[in-house]
Amino acid sequence: MYAYDPLPARSLAQHLKIRVISPVEIPEIDESLLQCLLAEDAGWSALTLPIGEGKHLIIYNPTHAATRYESNVMHELAHLLLGHQPIRFHQLSGGLLVREYRVPDEDAAAYLGGCLQISSRGLDWAFQRGMTLQEIAEHFGASVQMVRYRCNMTGWKLT
Template sequence: MKTKKTTILPRGYSTVAENLAENFRKELSIHPCGHLCGFKLANHLGVSVCTASDYGFDPNVLVGLTGWSGLYLVNSFGEKIIIYNSGEPFGRQQSTIMHELAHVIRGHTFRSDAILAELPFLRSYDPLHESEAGYLGASLQITRKGLVWAIKKNMSVEQMAEYYNATTEMVSYRLRISGVARQFGIRV
């Protein structure tokens, strides 16, 4: 997982993110510790999810050239759309979709003049929005309660990744950032 310069999140944001992740599970009749599929949440939120190849882009070229994973946009009809890179492993795809859904949930907007019509993958970057989406997206994928449950079930990082359709990097990140690793004395 790439290390990015982090923007300080607003006070209490981690609680907001965890509550949102649990509330969406409740709305979808999923246990607070259960697996939430990004496609299912997108459908629930009325967001279309498409692959980059649906738009004629070769996913292998996107990964090789730019490391691009996905984006959220609103088309001229007001439809919310997530475009993701299907060339990445499924766990990474789920993380990307959750991250982009977090932008939708938080109501993040971007300047339409910052998007190139022929290459919509390039646009303005708001560090606070990206930090919020990163934290919320990760919480949507794996709740803190889910991590505690998995630890109590003696699940390894690999088993948690498989259960939550996540990468091992995402599980390790969530264990660290949520404080669960420290709480249970786990080194990740």
């Protein structure tokens, strides 16, 4: 694997032995809860649930774009890789329990999640080839917004 090769979130999760599912894959989920979780304004992207000693499950919102899926799951994987501990739990409107992290932990997970999606060497590779932001986004399965974020974090000046 090269720095310019995309790293799909699902591949990293499989490597880490972390199952990633959508709410529709939850056995015996209540239909009203499922409708709440899949509503357009549900207010959630992805969440990680502990499911045993050292094991986790990531549930993602399937109503989001594929590029958002990548970002959301990488963010959740980053929390796990960094060993972040939640500061509190709260329930979504549908009743699903989610974890809340400290602001510095959220910032660190956003940063690492972005690095996992688009490494700085991968970004260098793309710009050396004259790729546009859109082409970079498509190559790495990311949004243009994520490409801009990574450019800002790595010091690339956008013209």
